[in-house]
Amino acid sequence: KHTAAPCPPPPGEPPPVPPPARLREHHFFPASRRAHKPSDCQSYEITGPVDKPEVPLPHGVVKEPVRILVIGGGHAGTYTALRLERLLRAAGAPRAEVRLVTPEPYLTYRPLLAAAAAGTLSPRHVLVPLRRVLRTTRLLLGEAVSLDLATRTAYVRTPAGPEAAPVPYDALVLTPGTTPAPPPPHALALHSLADALALRSHVLAQLDLASSTRDPAVREAALCFVFLGGGCAGVDALTALRAMAERVLSQYPGLHRDDLRWVLAEPGERLLPEAPANAGTYASRALRRGGAEIRLGAAPRTYRPGLLVLDDGDSLATRTLVHTPSAVRAPGAPPHPLLTTPALPLTPDGRLRCTRDLAVSGTPHTWAAGDSAAVPDPGTPGATCAPHAGHAHGQAHVLADNLLATLRGEPTRPYDAKNEGLYVALGPHDGLARLHGRTLTGRPGALLLRAHHLSRLPTARRKGRVLTEWAFAALFPREPVALGTPGTEPGEPP
């Protein structure tokens, strides 16, 4: 809602009190954009439930900017900030400032981590520099350690020191994701780009080891790769690394495709718990067709490099255990430490209880999206949206719209879960894309998956680079090379 403030008072009246330094110095737009702003006799404000003190300025009385604080620079947080920027720019209403608290100055685009691990995509494309893509949002590098909902203050620990600094806000957006369970000792993880590169080096090192030993036991363990967790991450990682290993096998004369053993162990009853059952069935079939073993209801009892014992008593000779747990949480799972703030409503699986318009239930001025938010899915009574990147993006979009609508005193709209899809790669030419309740598989699924990632990656330049790389790789396949410390066992010093 735009309101024009009055022009300066007539001569003879007392001069207005000078504004606080913060307001005078604050500019939301670069100089080139400020040149297009309306005349100084007009100022724009966002009114609504957040009540801001009025500040007299030389050209009239305006309210202080509304302070929107986003915690977490992952999929949900980054896309919320991007959408808020766009809406504020389109409305010509710079009277709100957006701050993003994040431990890293980049977004890790996790659905492409497996491609970076397998060398089918340059690692740099998986990291999206936030300072580059967010134009007016202020980045606050650090970790939110606690919240005071009564005084609307977040406490943020920055790299500058151990003391947590207070950061006041008017509206809070919580998107800290979920804390992944720690991997078993000696297992590899796949959560960051560093993990992905270490995993690639490890797999290539096992092929080197197997081709240079005459000991059948060492060779068998080196060529058995076990992935623990059958969610998007596990399915994606196994298919990508298997394709990579098979691509380089011609460089190892003593090794054959049938010598390699790929095992996906899922503690639950089916693969892809984030998706409907038929998607999990399709993924199982596709993986088995490629020669992978699927072990459902299997959890590790003990593991040391060389031997994995499962809790059903079965054992596997392997030097590779990759921990890729699904983000679907079981009742009793510990919540993210920040969400244990008293007065935040939590579901039994440790997520924030939200309404369909993405407000945190019964908590004024507080919103949530992504893996840490339990948002009702009207398609399945009593169910909440599964934790995957599709929902994180879609919820971020609706959250930003609703937050600004609330500030303007306009009605909000519910998040429609069925519009957002799930996309999982099942091989170089196979993929699963679920959109608007329909599932596309095989080559069309793989094409839609790539189109989806291209549409979601921020900035046209990045989209162009990724598209060029994919097109170029179709003509001249990439040659994976170890970028870490091959031969090092996880958990052991290099």
Ligand SMILES: Cc1cc2nc3c(=O)[nH]c(=O)nc-3n(C[C@H](O)[C@H](O)[C@H](O)COP(=O)(O)OP(=O)(O)OC[C@H]3O[C@@H](n4cnc5c(N)ncnc54)[C@H](O)[C@@H]3O)c2cc1C
């Ligand atoms: C290996 C892997 C592969 C995946 N593949 C797919 C796929 O193919 N398809 C799919 O749909 N989904 C996939 N997912 C799931 C998808 O990545 C997540 O659902 C999505 O990232 C959730 O977004 P989010 O913003 O809620 O959480 P995240 O993306 O995890 O972001 C949370 C952010 O909050 C930050 N943070 C945490 N605590 C704090 C704090 N106290 N203060 C400040 N910041 C904090 C974190 O550093 C992080 O940047 C995959 C996940 C993984 C790990």
